[in-house]
Amino acid sequence: MNFDQSHALFRRATAVIPGGIYGHTTPAATIPGAVPYFASEGFGCRYRDIDGHAFIDFMGGYGPMILGYHHPEVEAAAEAARRLGAAFNQPTPLLVELAEKLVARIDFADWAVFGKNGGDLTTWAVQVAREVTARPKILKITGAYHGADAWCTPGHGGLLPEDRAHIHDFPFNNVTALEALFAQHRGQVAGLILTPFHHPAYADSQLPTPEFTAACNRLCREHGALLILDDVRCGFRLSTDGSHTVYGYKPDLAIYCKALANGHPISACVGRAAHKAAASRVFLTGSYWNDPAPMAAALACLDIIARDDIPQKLARTGQRFIDGFLALGIKHGIPLVASGPPAMPYVRVADDPSLLRTQNLCAAAIAHGVFLHPHHNWFISAAMTDADIDEALLKLDTALATLR
Ligand SMILES: Cc1ncc(COP(=O)(O)O)c(C=O)c1O
Numbered sequence: 001m002n003f004d005q006s007h008a009l010f011r012r013a014t015a016v017i018p019g020g021i022y023g024h025t026t027p028a029a030t031i032p033g034a035v036p037y038f039a040s041e042g043f044g045c046r047y048r049d050i051d052g053h054a055f056i057d058f059m060g061g062y063g064p065m066i067l068g069y070h071h072p073e074v075e076a077a078a079e080a081a082r083r084l085g086a087a088f089n090q091p092t093p094l095l096v097e098l099a100e101k102l103v104a105r106i107d108f109a110d111w112a113v114f115g116k117n118g119g120d121l122t123t124w125a126v127q128v129a130r131e132v133t134a135r136p137k138i139l140k141i142t143g144a145y146h147g148a149d150a151w152c153t154p155g156h157g158g159l160l161p162e163d164r165a166h167i168h169d170f171p172f173n174n175v176t177a178l179e180a181l182f183a184q185h186r187g188q189v190a191g192l193i194l195t196p197f198h199h200p201a202y203a204d205s206q207l208p209t210p211e212f213t214a215a216c217n218r219l220c221r222e223h224g225a226l227l228i229l230d231d232v233r234c235g236f237r238l239s240t241d242g243s244h245t246v247y248g249y250k251p252d253l254a255i256y257c258k259a260l261a262n263g264h265p266i267s268a269c270v271g272r273a274a275h276k277a278a279a280s281r282v283f284l285t286g287s288y289w290n291d292p293a294p295m296a297a298a299l300a301c302l303d304i305i306a307r308d309d310i311p312q313k314l315a316r317t318g319q320r321f322i323d324g325f326l327a328l329g330i331k332h333g334i335p336l337v338a339s340g341p342p343a344m345p346y347v348r349v350a351d352d353p354s355l356l357r358t359q360n361l362c363a364a365a366i367a368h369g370v371f372l373h374p375h376h377n378w379f380i381s382a383a384m385t386d387a388d389i390d391e392a393l394l395k396l397d398t399a400l401a402t403l404r
Contacts, residue, residue: 001367005050006037023148024062029375034363042069044383047371055371056392058321058378063233063258063344066314067304068383074262074300081296087288094295101302102270106242108251109270113284114295118232118257119147121269122193124284125253126151128271129191129226132278137185139178139192139225142169143200146193146230172198172206175215182219191252192220193228196243197340202355202375204348205340208247217250226252226275232267233258237314237343237379240306259305264297310382311343317389318342318380324393332400334361346377360403368399 010027014020021027027037036049045068047057060066067074081094099112115121126138138151146152150163168185170177172194182189194216198206220227227250234243235256244251252275257267265288271279304310319342329336334357335350349357355374362374370392372378 001051001053003033003036003049003051003053007033009050010037024376030373031359031363035366044068044070045381045388053369055366055369056384056388056395057371057381058392059371059373059376060379060381061263062376063237063379064261064263065381066237066259066310066379067262067301068381069263071262071301071304071383073304074264074297077300078261078264078293078297082293084292086293087291091290092292092295094292094299095290098268098295098298101299102256102268105240105302105306106254106270107245108272109254110273111276111279112268112270113279115267115269115284115289116265116286116294117147118230118255118267119149119152120286121255121257121267122146122228122230122232123149123151124282125228125255125269126191126193127282128253128269128275128279129228131282132226132275133190133224135188135190135225136166137189138167139181139189140167140169141172141194141198143203144172144193144195144198144230145201146232173209173212175211178212178215178219182223182225186223189223189225191226191228192216193230195230195232196234196238196247196249199233199340199344199346199377203346204337205346205377207340210248213248217248220252221250228252229254231256233377234341234344235259236302236305237311238341239311240309260301261294261297262301264294266294266298268298308382313382314343314380315341317382317384317386318345320386321345321380321384321389321392322347324389325396328393328397328400331397332404334400334403340377343380344377345380347372348374361400364399364402365396367402368395370395370399 010020038050040048040050048054102112103109151167168181229244229251231243231254236259238246253271255269322338322345326336337350338345338347340346352358359374362372365372
């Protein structure tokens, strides 16, 4: 498999775009030359790169494509809204309908607001916590990703020490460290932000212990801090009504994005009645944030997720894939380690501290038509049938044989 068109376009890109391709899709994170750099089209659980190669896609745009590319019902809903116009002077009724749907769906939610990206609203939620409490400190998990704003970006450029002056990290599942931070900053903590389970890049996923979720709930309550659940990546993938119900969190604010509208740009933050007045005082807007088409897509997507119990389907399909993939690892003498829920597994080669063997594994998978990322959790798509999984495993069987 060669990626000549991808490489040629990447050289053009480097002339006019800093880094050529930036952010999480940068080719710098994978083996140079072994992966496609540019996509052209996608249908269902498959997409093509600009060299014409087809892949069974286990990344789904890093999460958004929960139902698969070109889902007919979602696209029809978005198209119907788009035909009426875009980015009006006022919101359309879809804004209210979508807020009502989330409030009805999510047990603790009394209100909802909308942005475009996850980071728009994780940052806003942090401000809401500060507005509610009139306190500065935010506690977060070491290595967790919440977006590209200064308070949380994993990047290094352009930052000031002040940007993080009130952000304090602690390790996931570590109740003692969390208690210590609350004690050290008594009366100063506005909020605790965390993802439902810990899904860092370049490392195994960790599910929360029951003691940890209970401690998050209890300590936030005792100290008058808001519990902010960043459900951007997991939301509506693990359950139809928000991931807090899976693990027992009692959030004050929760942010959703990736699975909300099957690829259409929209994010949401929901919260409790007690914080509604404070939320209305934290300025929130963007040029395209009232665009109705993504709202129509979100309404359709949320309906399908509930109607077809998509989380249950993803879990079953994911388990089938993981079981098959781990068995292939044993067959080919390549021990694999899987972590995280089956709907969004993180898989690596065991005893691979440099992660090079995992990179080679994913490069071989890609060369055989299965798109896997070496350092990020994968995303099972509801468009994947058992036949798609079997085909992927057959291709991976051949791919792993080349690595022996
Ligand atoms: C858990 C989590 N929070 C926040 C974000 C930021 O979302 P966005 O990239 O849409 O701003 C992401 C993106 O991957 C995420 O996975």
